[in-house]
Amino acid sequence: MNSREATLNMLNKMCENTLNETLNIKYTDFGEDFLVATMPVDYRVHQPDGILNGGATMALAESVGSPCSMLAIDMDKYSVRGIEFSANHLRSVRKGKVTATAKIIHKGKTIHLVEIKIEDDRGRVISICKITNYILAKK
Template sequence: MDKNATLNMLNKMCENTLNETLNIKYTDLGEDFLVATMPVDSRVHQPDGILNGGATMALAESVGSPASILAIDREKYSVRGIEFSANHLRSVKSGMVTATATIIHKGKTIHLVEIKIVDDRNRVISLCKITNYILANKK
């Protein structure tokens, strides 16, 4: 499958999900990374007008799990996130944030994925990690 077809497939899979609600869009991918964006506006703000950490984590999860999905045979395996951590380093009031997921350990049953989220000025706002369990599909 080519890059554009894969991005279209990922975005199509997200219709009627949290990704659609938060306007998360997959924008780029490569052999070892997946990128998505999310606009920062009042829909994802905390009451004090900055990006909610939960929305940031939803964006991170939205690239971290699919990064593993793209690295497995989906006919034989499924991906389940089993641990997630986030360090929020900077606040954002508006604009676009971009999350890049990179698999840093790709074992047979465990993937460790790092997700770096940056603002419009390419400043790191959050650094996240997800551990994905690779589960054999039942026959």
């Protein structure tokens, strides 16, 4: 197993017995300043009228936004805490899969600003989110 596969396995393993596992969120790709994950759109994440729940969309976005910062710091010395989150939902989805791509747009010593674009199976942006992460020194 190469280091890329090992990192993706580590990210997916740390999500066992969490909301990510419940929503079937899977990390699929990463780089120096980005992280990608997918989530199926089915009855588990629907609103009563059969479309993707905005809360599930936000859970997916947060699930890539904070770990994106984690990949950019020394996790032995620092931890990541989301301190502000915003979302704009632009279109709805009934079925298929959505893909979230988080990209750090500001990387300071103590604050990271991460933008998350969520797209449907056809590559259409369904939501744009931002999370501000606080980088906290471990004691």
